[in-house]
Amino acid sequence: MTAFRIAIVAALALTTGGAMAETLKVGIAAEPYPPFTVPDVSGNWSGFEIDFANAICAKMGDTCEITPTSWDGIIPALTSKKIDMIVASMSITEDRMKTIDFSDPYYNTPAVLVGAKDAPDYTGPDQLKGKILGVQTATTHQSYADKHFAGIADIKVYQTQDEANQDLASGRIDYVQADILPMTDYVNTETGKACCRIVGQVEADKAILGNGVGVGLRKGDTALKDKVNKAIADIRADGTYKTINDKYFTFDVFGE
Template identity: 60%
Template sequence: MKHMIKASFVATAVSVAAISGAQAQDVKVGVAAEPYPPFTSPDASGNWVGWEVEFMEAVCAEAKLNCVITPVAWDGIIPALTSGKIDMIVGSMSITEERLKTIDFSDKYYNTPTSIIGAKGDDFEATPEGLSGKILGVQVSTIHAAYADKYFAPAADDIKQYQTQDEANQDLAAGRVDAVQADAIALDAFLKSDAGACCEYKGNVADDTAILGAGVGVGLRKGEDELKEKINAAIAAIRTNGTYEEFSKKYFDFDIYGG
């Protein structure tokens, strides 16, 4: 992720479903206000683009929803949902047992590994032993922060939490942390950037579904069963009719849906 998006981007429309004989249901879709390429980020004109934006557009069109992007700071996005400021979250949010205590989720729409990167030439593995004595950067209020606290805090010299993934990546490039943990695809995007030339992939962390979840889903308020059914049906439809594969291949050379 990069720097925080200014308020002028709030409530940017991404799609308006064309519906014959019926009015589209207006839905405010919460995304993290911090750009998170290749999933969500604003282009030079301030329009939101990325894989998750295209996923959102396809799902909303299929479900006949008039969806409007509403950026929210990541650490406040669940409260924004439960308080009614937004109607659903499409923000690479993993389905976890802890989050299910507060909100509901759609079916999974992608699932990728959790990885660790570090400086080139610094030889270590993505294990507690490998991170012994090192400083690890993670984004606040994420599954990665929870995972690092459980598995790496006893061994690591320090676990530094950042408001955005971009800030963690910048500190890694500047040598202020030794490693960063995040979603494999998001870290791959950083490694392919000019700033990421400093660093390299160190490995995937050992899986813990209770913390890392069983994939990413659309976050929904509890009790919104009708909306959940529409979203689940739309996800299944775009997977079946080829739409999901069509927009995904513009970003990835593998099946992001996962096992």
């Protein structure tokens, strides 16, 4: 290597804090999940988590390559190195931590039940007796429903949240359980306003619902985990996170 080429390599290293920039494949769920991930007609993605992923990659001096992946295959895609990290509203749970690692939380919101406009406020599991409850497959909400509502409600599992919402709107099911943010977005759509409302939050169960949402990372990838955690702290400190937050929400989605 010539002295000139060595100098160029050294200069590039300095611009990235002593390490060469990487292109990181960021796994998101292939299904739309507004306001977190939303595709346009050309297949370009936008939303809170797209902006968040790009912001932390910029802080790390790396480039994000958004990689849509089916939700039920997103952890296998990570462990098989088809993607480098998951930014897909994945709750940090003990069960998932047996397979993958997580960054520090980057948002934390409760789970809610959504029913018909004339449905009563939620007061407890007995209210779902004889009702049909829709949940998305391979989510913490399915796990929660299986533990707390099995034998009470008829639990119907969907591949996507959109499918569950459609059946709720058409009256084919009585309730859905999901995160408050996308469901707030849904009940404010034209369809959602006509059919449905949030009837209440489910009781806390951190063992299932987790301790917030984190970036999913491969076991043992401590260097990337440290970089991601520092990037999250940095965008919180410099106001970048607040700018992204305020673009999509009227409150601090970071939570407690």
